[in-house]
Amino acid sequence: MSRDKSKLLYAETHEWVDVAEQGGQKIATIGISGFALEQLNDLVYMELPEVGKTIDAGEEFGEVESVKAVSPLYSPVGGEVVEVHAELPDNLEKLNDDPYDFGWIVKLKIDDESALGNLMDFAAYEKQCAESG
């Protein structure tokens, strides 16, 4: 599996979303962008949500910590957590090398697709990153 970062959707807060059909359900896989990871640097801890938890679009679903600071993770879409990447918190050093495949964080069963309309495509996200330097 290899996710193409140019085909993903992005939140202003630097999370990426990959939406796929699975058994008649829309499933969102969520991670954080390579740009954001470069800014964070020296990751030491990640807190994941519990499977079964329902999260609203824009709600905090976990946090990632670098040596210096804690950064909340915001869910770009709403839905129920169906899977979490349990190996990730113990292998944060791999996240920088592979943010879009190994670096997936949670999968949500989407309950409201309208939030997807607020997200950016890759070109718009790249523009945001360039502007924020």
Place this chain on the structure above:
Amino acid sequence: MSQADPSSQTYAQTPLDAWHRSAGAKMVPFAGYEMPIQYESIVSEHQACRNAAALFDVSHMGRLRFDGEGSEDLLDRLLTRRVTDLPIGGVRYGMVCNEEGGILDDVLVSHLKTPSESRYHLLVVNASNRAKIVEWIKPHLDDFPKVTFSDRTELTAMIAVQGPLAMETCKKLFSFDPSRLKYYQARITDQFSKPAIVSRTGYTGEDGFELVVRAEEATRIWENILLAGRDAGFAPAGLGARDTLRMEAAMPLYGHELDESVDPISAGLGFACNLDDREFIGRDAISAVKSAGPARVRIGLLPEGRRPAREGCDVLSTHGQVVGKITSGGPSPTLGHPIAMAMVDVKHAEATEFEIDIRGKRSPATRTKLPFYRRAKK
């Protein structure tokens, strides 16, 4: 992830600003300056300091000079530490307190002699407190008409070189060997063809020295030291590594462990108060705390697991009662696990087990002796 806060405020720049930018440093606003928080990685900069040496631009710290008769008496009035018996070449750590014993700043005072044999005192203050301390000093100058007070911060730069190889490597570079200084000694040299102050002091728990040089000389000297130590593993280090290093060494930081609501005794800095040899501002209040015992004290905690406890987290007893707050906390790159300092109610300070409320989740923590890290003595 959150967005960077765009700000139109302008910040001062240190004389090394252009160098930091060309080296790709990530610059952040800090105490009115734009300062490098890191170049490549906080962890690798931290390790360079523990294993070889790191260079820090600390030009943002305030450098206040007192010349003329009465300087020592003025400083004796302002500092918790006696200055009148500080020999030439001596450096002392102390605090400036208000009448209530609250800490206005923690400072280093050096007694220096210029090549033309005139003597002066240099007070190094925290960047965030410089304006406050200058204002605090001014009204006292009326009582000491022969004292000339000058803020030298913007005319000079300050460079810290810290690490086990700092002395050995720089011996070759300087005409004056900095290892001839004992810990907490300083002298003026005509190093680099211009006057410079070299002191054997620092803020990382490592051996090393700090240089005060003319602003226009800063980049040349910085580059010379970095080049001399390149093969040994010297690296420039930002504020991020400076913070993790000083936390491991359990050195207090103003605005975290120290502020105007904390007295030196509660902060565990009673050693830096000479209470019995003279009057000074705050002495009576500090003496009273010393006799009665402080209400809260600074302790070290080891949070269980990998999740760091950060500043502001509540510290609880094992019975769930809030007994204090984390003042500094984060991962320790040297030790490989989180560390934290806390101010806790003195009645609970002797307990060995605590809990920390890390943003809504309680996590166990064990009390430990400070510092967390102590360098091996040669």
